[in-house]
Amino acid sequence: MRCVMFAELFDDHAGQLRGYLARRVGAHVADDLVSETFLTAMRVHESYDAERGSVVGWLYGIATNLLRGHVKRELRLLRAAERYGIDMVTAEALETVVVARIDAQSHLRRLAGELARLSADDRDLLLLTALAGLSTHDAAIAIGMNPATARSRLHRLRQKLKGAQVDA
Known part of the structure; x- marks a missing residue:
């Protein structure tokens, strides 16, 4: 896929994808996940197979995998916060360090x-x-x-x- 095609894909689908993700994890995280979805799509565009389904399904598949990773990270932080008796802000700061x-x-x-x-x-x-x-x-x-x-x-x-x- 060419860059022009990715721009069209973004224009056509980013809004709906963001809406779906925002309902799942909030607007701020959704923005990051949408960006990461399209960056990932550009990196792995060779894996897209039109015979397996639409490009929309492929994009939502990428977004779903990224969403799962985000949820895993959040659960890991929640467990660490509980285990060590610290708040989420501190847990996130420790992870960042x-x-x-x-x-x-x-x-x-x-x-x-x-x-x-x-x-x-x-x-x-x-x-x-x-x-x-x-x-x-x-x-x-x-x-x-x-x-x-x-x-x-x-x-x-x-x-x-x-x-x-x-x-x-």
């Missing part, structure tokens, strides 16, 4: 892999400026590199690492 830590650990693993692939001079230059807070000029002197070379290298390294972050 855990998810953020997992994301950070994943990011650090990717970053460590990228750093390991750098030459010793490039790694030292990057870490001296990023961790030690040295200026590019001082870092270059510390590793015996021409400061002009260090500036261009550091720029290239930062671009490379930014690219690796986006690709991940």
